[in-house]
Amino acid sequence: MPLSDSSSSALAPDGLRVQKARLAFGTRVLFDDISLSLPSSSWSCLLGRSGCGKSSLLRMMAGLEVASDAHLSLVDTDDHPFEQRIAWMGQQDLLLPWRRVIDNVQLGAVMRGERHDRDRAMSLLEKVGLDWAANSYPQTLSGGERARIALARTLFEQAALVLMDEPFAALDAMTRLDIHAQACELLSDRIVLMVTHDPLEALRLSDQLLVMRGSPARIEQIMPPQGVPPRDPAATSISHHHGELLKALMEQAS
Numbered sequence: 001m002p003l004s005d006s007s008s009s010a011l012a013p014d015g016l017r018v019q020k021a022r023l024a025f026g027t028r029v030l031f032d033d034i035s036l037s038l039p040s041s042s043w044s045c046l047l048g049r050s051g052c053g054k055s056s057l058l059r060m061m062a063g064l065e066v067a068s069d070a071h072l073s074l075v076d077t078d079d080h081p082f083e084q085r086i087a088w089m090g091q092q093d094l095l096l097p098w099r100r101v102i103d104n105v106q107l108g109a110v111m112r113g114e115r116h117d118r119d120r121a122m123s124l125l126e127k128v129g130l131d132w133a134a135n136s137y138p139q140t141l142s143g144g145e146r147a148r149i150a151l152a153r154t155l156f157e158q159a160a161l162v163l164m165d166e167p168f169a170a171l172d173a174m175t176r177l178d179i180h181a182q183a184c185e186l187l188s189d190r191i192v193l194m195v196t197h198d199p200l201e202a203l204r205l206s207d208q209l210l211v212m213r214g215s216p217a218r219i220e221q222i223m224p225p226q227g228v229p230p231r232d233p234a235a236t237s238i239s240h241h242h243g244e245l246l247k248a249l250m251e252q253a254s
């Protein structure tokens, strides 16, 4: 069975751009006039020091209220506002403990009062290797299994843009490597922007490596290692880039 969920391909734009992003809390300007391009079918990782505004930028892209002085525009390659559904995956899996796994996968549709699509939810559970757990409750599953259910739920949304805020941070290193490979394949036809604190994760997954730094912050692109994600974490190119990336993260932008 092919892993990627082709039902979303028709929704995918050629690319997206964030324009004129600004965030200030009173006189503290976190960023101003930030622009960012997200190519189609690409995975971008956003890194930066704690508190520079990464999660806030993601939340603003998701259309969430962050501050009164916060705005950006999210447009497609024809400069039209991007108004399709956006999927969100965060560090907390937010699975409802009183609902079975299969119902958690379909939660978005349930909340919107849409028709349930049990077959599709089941097929996504199969893709993440958890069809056997469809009728279980989330608390009976491991952290890694719960993360894969959250991934299936994200895929169920059929959103062209997937925003991820440290979705794998709570997982142990080996589980993280497994889920990287699966997420990379399953989300290959989406535009993914992921905030992470883990340089290795970013080097493994990124088509586009973005570092947010400075005050007010700006976003700089760093060349990702050669090869197609998910890259082998033991590859020498990864260890070489790891040092470079850490250096970039530690440097204070002028």
Ligand SMILES: Nc1ncnc2c1ncn2[C@@H]1O[C@H](COP(=O)(O)OP(=O)(O)OP(=O)(O)O)[C@@H](O)[C@H]1O
Pocket: 025, 030, 048, 049, 050, 051, 052, 053, 054, 055, 056, 057, 066, 067
């Ligand atoms: N409502 C608020 N009022 C004032 N300051 C706020 C508010 N919400 C967030 N901030 C500040 O904005 C800054 C950016 O927060 P944000 O969570 O976006 O940073 P981050 O780069 O994602 O950090 P981390 O990597 O630690 O998660 C932080 O210094 C935070 O304290």
